[in-house]
Amino acid sequence: MKTKLLLFLIAALMPITQLTACHSGKKSDTGTPVEKAFFLGGLKYETWVKLSIGTDGKVSGTVASNEYFVDGETVSFTGVITDGLIEVTFNGEPPVVGDNSEWTDKPWRIEEREDKEVLIIPFYAKSYETFEWRDTEYEFEALDATLCYEDESRRVIGFWQEDYDGFIIRVEAKQEGVKSFTVHDATAFECVIGDLLVLSNGTSNVRMLDVYDLNTCYKLFEIEENFMGEITPDDDQTGFTFYRYTEEMPLVRWYATAGEWREVNIVPAELFNADFEKKVEEVGAHLFNGMQLAALQKTRVSIESREVTYLDEYKWSYIE
Structure with missing residues (x-):
C-alpha cells in the first residue's frame, strides 16, 4: 500500500x-x-x-x-x-x-x-x-468530482486523478442489493439506459463506446465506431442512437479565396439540405480557409442483440 x-x-x-x-x-x-x-x-x-x-x-x-x-x-x-x-x-x-x-x-x-x-x-x-x-x-x-447521474438506486460520479490520464467513473449504490464499482480509463460519461452504463473512450471528440451492466459491474460490449455528439436512448429503452464519423463520410471544405464550399469527396445532392444551410449559417462568423463540415451518419445499437445498424439519416457537423 x-x-x-x-x-x-x-x-x-x-x-x-x-x-x-x-x-x-x-x-x-x-x-x-x-x-x-x-x-x-x-x-x-x-x-x-x-x-x-x-x-x-x-x-x-x-x-x-x-x-x-x-x-x-x-x-x-x-x-x-x-x-x-x-x-x-x-x-x-x-x-x-x-x-x-x-x-x-x-x-x-x-x-x-x-x-x-x-x-x-x-x-x-x-x-x-x-x-x-x-x-x-x-x-x-481532496479532488473535485462531478455528479454525472443519480436515481433512487445509485449515483454516478466522475473525476480526474493526479498523475493519471484517464477519467475515472465511480458508481455508488444507494440501496441494498445494488453494487458499487469503479471504471478507469474512460474519457466521458454518456448516459444510463435502464441497467446499462454507457461511457465513451478516446482522445478527442471522436470516440468509441463502452457499455457496462450496472447489476454485474462488468463490461458487456464495446462499440468500435467513431462516436460523435450525444447518445439518444430509445423511448422503450431497448437501444440507443448516435452519430458516427469516418473518413468516408460526405465532406465539404471552405475555400476562402473562392468564397465557397467545395466537395472533398462525393456528397449526395439530397444532403445539401436545410440542415446543411443551418450549419453553414452557424459557422459563418468563424470561417477560416480549410474549415471542414462532415455529414455524420445516424447509428442505432440494439441492447439485446448488440447489433449496430447504420441508418439512412445524416447530420452535418464541424470537423477539426
Whole structure:
C-alpha cells in the first residue's frame, strides 16, 4: 500500500444538479450535518469512506473497499469528533484496504492544506523498504468530482486523478442489493439506459463506446465506431442512437479565396439540405480557409442483440 495516496472529496446526499464544497472537520453552522466522502487508491484495493459530521460532534458513516474495482461489503461506523480528532467504532469487521495494511483504533483527523482537505487515518502497515511493520498514516488528498447521474438506486460520479490520464467513473449504490464499482480509463460519461452504463473512450471528440451492466459491474460490449455528439436512448429503452464519423463520410471544405464550399469527396445532392444551410449559417462568423463540415451518419445499437445498424439519416457537423 502506498503511503502517499489520493483522496476524492465528493459531497454526498445532495441534488443531482449540484455539488457543494465542504470544509475541514468543523461542526456545521447551518444546523445540518456535513457530508463528506473520501477515496483511498492502491494498486489492488480502493477504499471509500463516507462521513457525516453532526452539529453535536457525533459522527457516522460507511466504509466500502473493492478489489480490482468491484466493491465488497459496506461496513458502517459511528463516532465522535473532539478537538479535531475523530474516534470511530466499526459496526462489524472493517474491510481490507491492502494485503499488508491493518486498521487501528487510533483517531482519524481532517486537515486543510493549501485550500484542500486531507483525511488522515492511522494504519499498522508493512514497509516495502524495510519489510517491517510500523504505524503509518495514510493521507488522502481532496479532488473535485462531478455528479454525472443519480436515481433512487445509485449515483454516478466522475473525476480526474493526479498523475493519471484517464477519467475515472465511480458508481455508488444507494440501496441494498445494488453494487458499487469503479471504471478507469474512460474519457466521458454518456448516459444510463435502464441497467446499462454507457461511457465513451478516446482522445478527442471522436470516440468509441463502452457499455457496462450496472447489476454485474462488468463490461458487456464495446462499440468500435467513431462516436460523435450525444447518445439518444430509445423511448422503450431497448437501444440507443448516435452519430458516427469516418473518413468516408460526405465532406465539404471552405475555400476562402473562392468564397465557397467545395466537395472533398462525393456528397449526395439530397444532403445539401436545410440542415446543411443551418450549419453553414452557424459557422459563418468563424470561417477560416480549410474549415471542414462532415455529414455524420445516424447509428442505432440494439441492447439485446448488440447489433449496430447504420441508418439512412445524416447530420452535418464541424470537423477539426
